[in-house]
Amino acid sequence: DAGITQSPRHKVTETGTPVTLRCHQTENHRYMYWYRQDPGHGLRLIHYSYGVKDTDKGEVSDGYSVSRSKTEDFLLTLESATSSQTSVYFCAILRQGGNEQFFGPGTRLTVL
Amino acid sequence: KQEVTQIPAALSVPEGENLVLNCSFTDSAIYNLQWFRQDPGKGLTSLLLIQSSQREQTSGRLNASLDKSSGRSTLYIAASQPGDSATYLCAVLNSGGYQKVTFGIGTKLQVIP
Numbered sequence: 221d222a223g224i225t226q227s228p229r230h231k232v233t234e235t236g237t238p239v240t241l242r243c244h245q246t247e248n249h250r251y252m253y254w255y256r257q258d259p260g261h262g263l264r265l266i267h268y269s270y271g272v273k274d275t276d277k278g279e280v281s282d283g284y285s286v287s288r289s290k291t292e293d294f295l296l297t298l299e300s301a302t303s304s305q306t307s308v309y310f311c312a313i314l315r316q317g318g319n320e321q322f323f324g325p326g327t328r329l330t331v332l
Numbered sequence: 333k334q335e336v337t338q339i340p341a342a343l344s345v346p347e348g349e350n351l352v353l354n355c356s357f358t359d360s361a362i363y364n365l366q367w368f369r370q371d372p373g374k375g376l377t378s379l380l381l382i383q384s385s386q387r388e389q390t391s392g393r394l395n396a397s398l399d400k401s402s403g404r405s406t407l408y409i410a411a412s413q414p415g416d417s418a419t420y421l422c423a424v425l426n427s428g429g430y431q432k433v434t435f436g437i438g439t440k441l442q443v444i445p
Binding site for chain 2: 265278
């Protein structure tokens with residue numbers, strides 16, 4: 221399972237509150253990704269990282285920011301949560317030497 | 333912009349049947365293509381990875397093929413079982429840039445006992 225954990229696994233919050241989701245990996249992979257999964261849209265890339273402090277936007281980055289101060293941790297922050305950000309969020313890594321992607325278990329976020 | 337399409341969106345078959353899931357992509361400049369399985373409420377499990385230089389990969393009852401020039405991949409499941417019921421997603425790792433992956437929406441498979 222590539223040693224990927226996500227926390228929290230479930231969260232309910234209110235509109236306007238800040239939320240931070242954490243992705244932790246144990247294998248020192250360079251590339252990490254945050255996706256959201258919504259019915260009818262599949263998985264959409266929010267942000268990705270190609271190294272410590274090296275991040276870039278994906279296709280649905282508005283309203284989200286990320287940080288990566290250590291190789292093993294990739295944080296996703298919703299500065300001011302909105303109901304449209306209710307979704308399941310997945311973190312993934314790219315295992316190099318094959319470039320195979322592996323996913324964390326997901327975080328179900330509900331914004332009321 | 334890369335687009336990945338999976339057909340059909342849903343499929344229901346009787347147990348024991350052989351079946352094919354289809355994936356197409358618009359830009360052939362890819363490093364690889366990966367097939368995943370997702371059970372309801374769960375994460376994604378990697379099934380097969382095909383590098384751009386390969387034509388197919390096999391794992392047990394699963395066989396995936398890749399025709400990069402035509403932008404197509406198929407996932408063949410032999411002798412389907414009820415435990416195969418899940419959503420199957422394909423994803424392409426795009427060449428250039430920083431290793432960005434594009435996903436299809438998936439095919440929801442139901443195998444009826």
